[in-house]
Amino acid sequence: xxxxxxxxxxxxxxxxCLVVLYAPLIVVTIYSFNDSNSIxxxxxxxxxxxxxxxxxxxxxxxxxxxxNSITIAFLAATASTAIAVAAALAMIRGGRFxxxxxxxxxxxxxxxxxxxxxxxxxxxxxxxxxxxxxYLTILIAHITFCIxxxxxxxxxxxxxxxxxxxxxxxxxxxxxxxxxxLILLPLLMPGVISGYLLAFIISxxxxxxxxxxxxxxxxxxxxxxxxxxxxxxxxNIMAISTLMLAVSVLFVTLSYLVNRIGQKTRT
Amino acid sequence: xxxxxxxxxxxxxxxxxxxxxxxxxxxxxxxxxxxxxxxGCGKTTLLRCIAGFEDVSEGQILLFGQxxxxxxxxxxxxxxxxxxYALFPHLSVIDxxxxxxxxxxxxxxxxxxxxxxxxxxxxxxxxxxxxxAQLSGGQQQRVALARALAPEPKVLLLDEPLSALDLKLRxxxxxxxxxxxxxxxxxxxxxxxDQEEALTMSDRIAVMSQGRVQQIGTARDIYEGPVNxxxxxxxxxxxxxxxxxxxxxxxxxxVILPGGHALRCPAAATTPGRHHLSIRPERVxxxxxxxxxxxVERVVYLGTDVQVMTRxxxxxxxxxxxxxxxxxxxxxxGASVSLHLEEGAARLLAD
Numbered sequence: 114x115x116x117x118x119x120x121x122x123x124x125x126x127x128x129x130c131l132v133v134l135y136a137p138l139i140v141v142t143i144y145s146f147n148d149s150n151s152i153x154x155x156x157x158x159x160x161x162x163x164x165x166x167x168x169x170x171x172x173x174x175x176x177x178x179x180x181n182s183i184t185i186a187f188l189a190a191t192a193s194t195a196i197a198v199a200a201a202l203a204m205i206r207g208g209r210f211x212x213x214x215x216x217x218x219x220x221x222x223x224x225x226x227x228x229x230x231x232x233x234x235x236x237x238x239x240x241x242x243x244x245x246x247x248y249l250t251i252l253i254a255h256i257t258f259c260i261x262x263x264x265x266x267x268x269x270x271x272x273x274x275x276x277x278x279x280x281x282x283x284x285x286x287x288x289x290x291x292x293x294x295l296i297l298l299p300l301l302m303p304g305v306i307s308g309y310l311l312a313f314i315i316s317x318x319x320x321x322x323x324x325x326x327x328x329x330x331x332x333x334x335x336x337x338x339x340x341x342x343x344x345x346x347x348x349n350i351m352a353i354s355t356l357m358l359a360v361s362v363l364f365v366t367l368s369y370l371v372n373r374i375g376q377k378t379r380t
Numbered sequence: 381x382x383x384x385x386x387x388x389x390x391x392x393x394x395x396x397x398x399x400x401x402x403x404x405x406x407x408x409x410x411x412x413x414x415x416x417x418x419x420g421c422g423k424t425t426l427l428r429c430i431a432g433f434e435d436v437s438e439g440q441i442l443l444f445g446q447x448x449x450x451x452x453x454x455x456x457x458x459x460x461x462x463x464x465y466a467l468f469p470h471l472s473v474i475d476x477x478x479x480x481x482x483x484x485x486x487x488x489x490x491x492x493x494x495x496x497x498x499x500x501x502x503x504x505x506x507x508x509x510x511x512x513a514q515l516s517g518g519q520q521q522r523v524a525l526a527r528a529l530a531p532e533p534k535v536l537l538l539d540e541p542l543s544a545l546d547l548k549l550r551x552x553x554x555x556x557x558x559x560x561x562x563x564x565x566x567x568x569x570x571x572x573x574d575q576e577e578a579l580t581m582s583d584r585i586a587v588m589s590q591g592r593v594q595q596i597g598t599a600r601d602i603y604e605g606p607v608n609x610x611x612x613x614x615x616x617x618x619x620x621x622x623x624x625x626x627x628x629x630x631x632x633x634x635v636i637l638p639g640g641h642a643l644r645c646p647a648a649a650t651t652p653g654r655h656h657l658s659i660r661p662e663r664v665x666x667x668x669x670x671x672x673x674x675x676v677e678r679v680v681y682l683g684t685d686v687q688v689m690t691r692x693x694x695x696x697x698x699x700x701x702x703x704x705x706x707x708x709x710x711x712x713x714g715a716s717v718s719l720h721l722e723e724g725a726a727r728l729l730a731d
Contacts, residue, residue, distance in 0.1 A: 277466040280433055283453040284460045285480035286531065299470045 138358060145351035152346050162352040169349060171341065178337035181248065182317055185333065189255035190263070190313035196256070197263035197308055198301070205271045206279075223258040231258060232325040239326060246328030254326050255316045262315045263308035266372065270304025303371050310368040314361050383444075384409040384535055384567040385430065390439035392425055392591075399425045401591045402439070407535075407569060408583075409444075412561050414570045416578040417588035418614070423571045426588075427537050430569065432456050444534060454483070458535040459528035463543060465520045467512035473523050474499065474508040480531035498526040501560070518549045525557075529564060536561075538570045542577060554581055575615050579603065587611050604660075607648045608730050612658040619659040619698050625652045625728065633728045639693035641672050643721065647728035656729045661687070663725030664700035666708065670718035674698060676711045686710050690717065 117123060145163070149156025166175060200220055204213070223231060235254045236246070244250055278300060282292035298305075320335040327336060334357065341350055385407040392400040400422045407413045415423035428434040430441060432453035440447050448456055459480065467476050474495050481491035499505050502522035512520055521541060528536055538557075542550045558581045561568045572578055578585050579599040587594045587602060587610075595602055595611045606612035613620060623635045625647075633647035635657060649655045666688070674690035677697075681704075688711065689699045700719065702708055711717050 275464070275466070277462050277464060278468060280431075280453070281460070281462060281466040281468070282479070282483075283433075284431060284458075285527070286454045286483035287479075288452075288454055291483060296468055 141351050142355050142358065144348065145355040147348055147351075150348065152348055152351070162348045163356075165349045166352050166356070171349065174332065174337055175334070175353065178332040178334045181251075181332065182334040185248070185252050185255055186313045186316040188252055189259050189316040190309050192256045193259035193312045194263045194267075194305060194309045196260055197267050197312075198305060200260070200264055201268040201271045205268060206276070220264055221261045224261045228258075228321045232322040235322060236325045246326050247331050250326045250328065251323055251331070251333065254322050255319065258319070258322060259312035259316050263312040266307040266311065266368075267301065267304040270301055270307075274300050303374060306371045307368045310364045310371070314364045317357070318361065382409045383407070383442075384411065385569070386440075386442035386445075387426070387430075388440040388442065390426070390429060390441060391437045392422070392429060392434065393437045399591050400429075400436075403588075403591070403593055404439070405586060405593060405596055407567060409567055410565050412558065412568045412570065412581055412583045414572060414578040414582035414585045415588055416572055416575060416585050416614075418573055420590075421588040422591040423573075423588050424539060427460075427539055427569065427571050430535070431458060431460050431537055457533055458537055459531060459533040460537040460539060461521075461524050461528045461541045463540045465512075465524040465541075465544075467520055467523055467527070469512055471512075472508070473504065473510050473512065473515070476512065476523060477527045477530050479527065484531055495526075495530055498530045499523075501529075501563075502526045502556075517545055518553070521545060521553065522556075525560070529560070529566070533566065535567045535569060538568060540572055541570075542572070543574070550577075557581060579615070587614060589614070604724060605646070605648075605727065606658060606729065609656050609658075612656075612727070612729055617661055617699075617701075619661060620656050620729075621659070621692075621696050621698070622654055623657045623728075625649065625655050628652055628728075635726075635728060637672065637692065638696040639672065639674075643726060645726040645728055646724075648730040649728050650730070656731065657726055658729055659698065659721065659726045660724075661699050662701040663722040664698070665720050665722065666700075666702060666711070666717055667720035668718060670720035672698075672719040672721065674717055674719055676713050676715045676717055678713055679710055688717075690719070 144152060144155075146158050146160070147156055148159035148161060166172065200216075203210075204217060204220075235250075235257075239246060239250050274297070278296050279292045282296040283289070287295065318335065319333075320339065323333050324336050324339070327333065332340065334353070338350055338353055341347065383406045387404055387406070389402045389404045390400055391398065391402055403422070403426060415426060417423045425434060429436050430443075432448070432451060432455075436449060440449060442448070443456065443458070468479065471479065474492065477498050478491040478495035481494055486494070496505065496508065499508055502525055504519060504522055504526070507515060507519065507523075512523065515523065521544075524541070542553050545553060554577060557568070557570075570578075570581065582599060584596060584598055585602055586596045589610050595607045597605070602611060603615055606615060609620060612618050621638060623637060625633050625635050627634045628647055628650060631647055632644055633649065633652075633655075635643050635645065635655075637643055637657075645657070647655075672692065674692050676688060676690050678689040680687040680689070684704055686702045686704050687699055688702055689697065692698050698719070702710065
């Protein structure tokens with residue numbers, strides 16, 4: 114079979130895609146080190162905008178927003194991963210049960226529904242039940258839409274683990290709980306970690322839903338950045354964006370590596 | 381001999397299909413008992429019912445007199461050696477072997493010592509700190525065995541444990557398994573589709589097909605006295621042919637072979653008429669003045685033996701095994717030969 118490289122136009126399409134996807138990121142990253150006040154003309158290399166992020170006039174706002182983002186991401190990833198593990202166990206080890214396909218659809222719904230719809234629906238839901246928007250409502254919304262992102266790697270890992278390991282444990286006098294904690298969970302760990310990191314990054318990055326349910330005076334990093342940009346893009350935004358990009362790349366890479374190590378230990 | 385496992389009319393259904401049709405027999409204490417049959421015959425299902433991974437739909441399974449229905453697998457004093465071993469990949473060899481002891485609450489030092497002893501028994505002491513993935517198939521198999529034997533179960537269940545090994549290793553493991561069983565005095569219930577495995581190791585064999593037990597007996601009983609076509613065909617090689625039965629009495633039948641030769645042989649069938657006759661190829665010999673005449677069709681060289689495929693008058697095939705010896709002349713295809721049926725060569729089967 115001919116390799117994909119031999120198709121006509123392969124090189125052109127590849128370059129076009131790479132440029133469209135990555136050129137903005139590269140520009141932002143480069144200009145975050147720009148010494149100039151302008152966002153378009155290069156004035157030499159400098160760390161000044163990074164310093165500005167941590168010590169400048171907006172530093173307190175960004176610090177508070179970053180704190181909210183990170184704590185929410187941590188809590189949402191933890192909760193959604195726990196729920197995803199339970200869901201994966203039910204879907205893959207639970208045998209046949211009524212409403213299984215419906216359950217599967219429900220778990221993955223946040224992937225399919227346009228985010229703006231989820232955002233509006235979630236806001237209406239909170240106001241209907243009388244929950245004041247704020248930290249808690251952001252957290253609840255994040256847990257919800259993080260579930261499928263945590264679920265997918267966990268479920269993929271679980272379906273690759275043969276049931277005989279748990280049966281062997283049960284056969285060797287382990288209770289259901291012991292078989293789960295001592296045998297299945299360690300085997301499932303690469304999927305769990307990968308799902309956790311993915312959920313964390315999805316929560317950290319979310320803007321649309323957060324913006325709807327955050328309430329007045331409450332900011333996460335993405336909404337804080339958006340707030341600043343509305344008054345004109347300053348180079349410090351590029352520095353923040355580059356920092357977030359670095360965190361995202363780090364987490365996605367970790368998730369990928371953990372999965373790869375996991376594949377090697379699969380027996 | 382006291383009874384280790386008493387299986388009483390066990391039925392297992394999955395939805396509308398029935399995997400076990402009222403299976404019932406007893407397995408003695410200290411016995412090496414084999415469930416033998418082709419895939420899908422229900423042997424593994426029965427094993428899983430004993431282990432507790434499946435519930436029986438009807439009937440009872442008694443373990444040393446105690447009904448174990450509804451008992452969780454961890455509460456049954458039986459251990460299993462799985463087909464693919466199912467060694468815990470994240471635990472070292474010694475921790476795998478000690479797992480059952482840990483679950484039973486044995487202290488760390490005691491279980492390490494006992495697991496060490498078990499590894500010694502299967503000649504793997506040097507591998508205690510390796511991970512399962514670092515072992516060969518045969519070594520993993522022995523770890524699985526040590527792991528299952530460590531908690532001193534009353535019954536050891538083995539689910540085709542040798543099927544993933546190559547021939548040489550399989551033959552060596554047969555001997556090792558048999559001697560382990562004799563050493564430990566534990567009842568072994570061994571599941572296999574390999575009749576040779578069953579014949580060489582077992583005290584008794586239950587031949588299963590389509591969810592039913594076809595015959596239970598020693599290797600010799602089953603090989604030499606198959607009760608029906610399935611058993612005769614499944615165990616070893618045999619010639620099966622339809623014959624006319626003129627009379628049956630006291631378990632002996634008068635039958636007419638194709639070609640007209642009359643024969644008296646043991647019978648599992650009880651009524652005259654048309655039945656199947658089994659003739660074991662190694663009990664037929666080339667003999668001048670033998671009672672049966674046949675035409676040689678093909679000769680197949682098998683090393684220690686030579687298989688001579690002949691046809692009786694009327695075209696019914698009959699094959700025989702002749703020892704590859706300088707003293708015996710092997711006829712050429714097309715030659716007419718006379719054959720002698722030794723004592724016990726033929727047996728009339730029930731359908």
